[in-house]
Amino acid sequence: MDTAEREKKFQEKIDSGLKVEAKEWMPENYRKQLTRMISQHAHSEIVGMLPEGNWITRAPSLRRKAVLLAKVQDEAGHGLYLYSAAETLGIDRKTMIDQLLSGRAKYSSIFNYPTLSWADIGAIGWLVDGAAIVNQTMLARGSYGPYSRAMVRICKEESFHNRQGYEIMYHLANGTPEQKAMAQDALNRWWWPSIQMLGPSDAQSKNSEETMRWKIKVESNDTVRQRFIDRTVPQAHAAGLTIPDPDLKFNEETGHWEIGEIEWTEFYRVIKGHGPCNRKRLKARQEAEREGRWVREAAAAYAAKQRARAVQAA
Ligand code: BYC
Secondary structure (H helix, E strand, O other), X not given: OOHHHHHHHHHHHHHOOOOEOOOOOOOHHHHHHHHHHHHHHHHHHHHOHHHHHOXXXXXXXXXXXXXHHHHHHHHHHHHHHHHHHHHOOOOOHHHHHHHHHOOOXXXXXXXXXXXXXXXXXXXXXXXXXXXXXXXXXXXOOOOEHHHHHHHHHHHHHHHHHHHHHHHHHHHHHOOOHHHHHHHHHHHHHHHHHHHHOOOOOOOOOOOHHHHXXXXXXXXXXXXXXXXXXXXXXXXXXXXXXXXXXXXXXXXXXXXXXXXXXXXXXXXXXXXXHHOOOHHHHHHHHHXXXXXXXXXXXXXXXXXXXXXXXXXXXX
């Protein structure tokens, strides 16, 4: 078969809803798009540990500390799981990590914002994990087997993260006036970045045509964003919080919540490296790499010694 014929057969397979597995033939761009998306996703999980990790020592109770610690560990697990999924496409973990540490790789815009109060931990779980779940349940229906299966497991854990975040917000919003103000302030700061996190509008999204044709994504950025908004606005109201958008209104005819203008200039500024914490996040990852190097070298030396012993004994 020539390449054109192979691509036609590949598209037929995708259109019929079958999954693509690691060792099967795939168009080079399918491989590239997936490698890009999965590695960005893995980096997001790893960098995403930083804003929340910042509050582990300051959690307001032992219970809150234990829950947050477990959540941050889950994110590390997701990152490792996703690096493995990306490796099935032929890239190795070291290359991906080098791309992150040198600033060449993207990770989610949302993690370039600071966590200023305990309520921000609630806002991240509720809004950021909430947006991530809506996106990832869609990605779980995607065409690449290893990635779609990873999404199923990750979404289960994200659902727990989402509930613990909402629970924090709900308690604060129904606590003292100061606690309520803290929850509202966190919502004010995290709402728009969470909306932007789901990617550029459909009109601006440069990868969507290709990624949707190959069912890497099965829905567009705006469709996923609307689902997140429709699900989250009533939750804010139930907690007694106000969405920071004077133009927010419910459209009785469509059954959807309509939001005001999204500040896309801010989003592009953040993804180009000029958000409030981009430099700080990269520096923290670079330091972790440096400080952990001796552990990795010792582990590799030990493994090499064990291998040499096994060879000698054989
Ligand atoms: N941030 O053509 P488009 C989590 C880039 S972490 C930065 O629409 P696509 C969690 C995009 O990469 C969840 N960059 O792209 C962890 C592209 O640039 P390149 C993270 C963004 O891929 C810890 C350009 O903009 N989730 O749950 O079709 C604690 C044009 O965009 C962003 C994932 O990574 C952004 N927000 O659609 C708590 C899911 N958005 O690469 C929670 C996997 C866009 O061409 N990724 N860009 O230079 C996706 O689903 C898709 O990549 C997106 C964007 C929907 C995000």
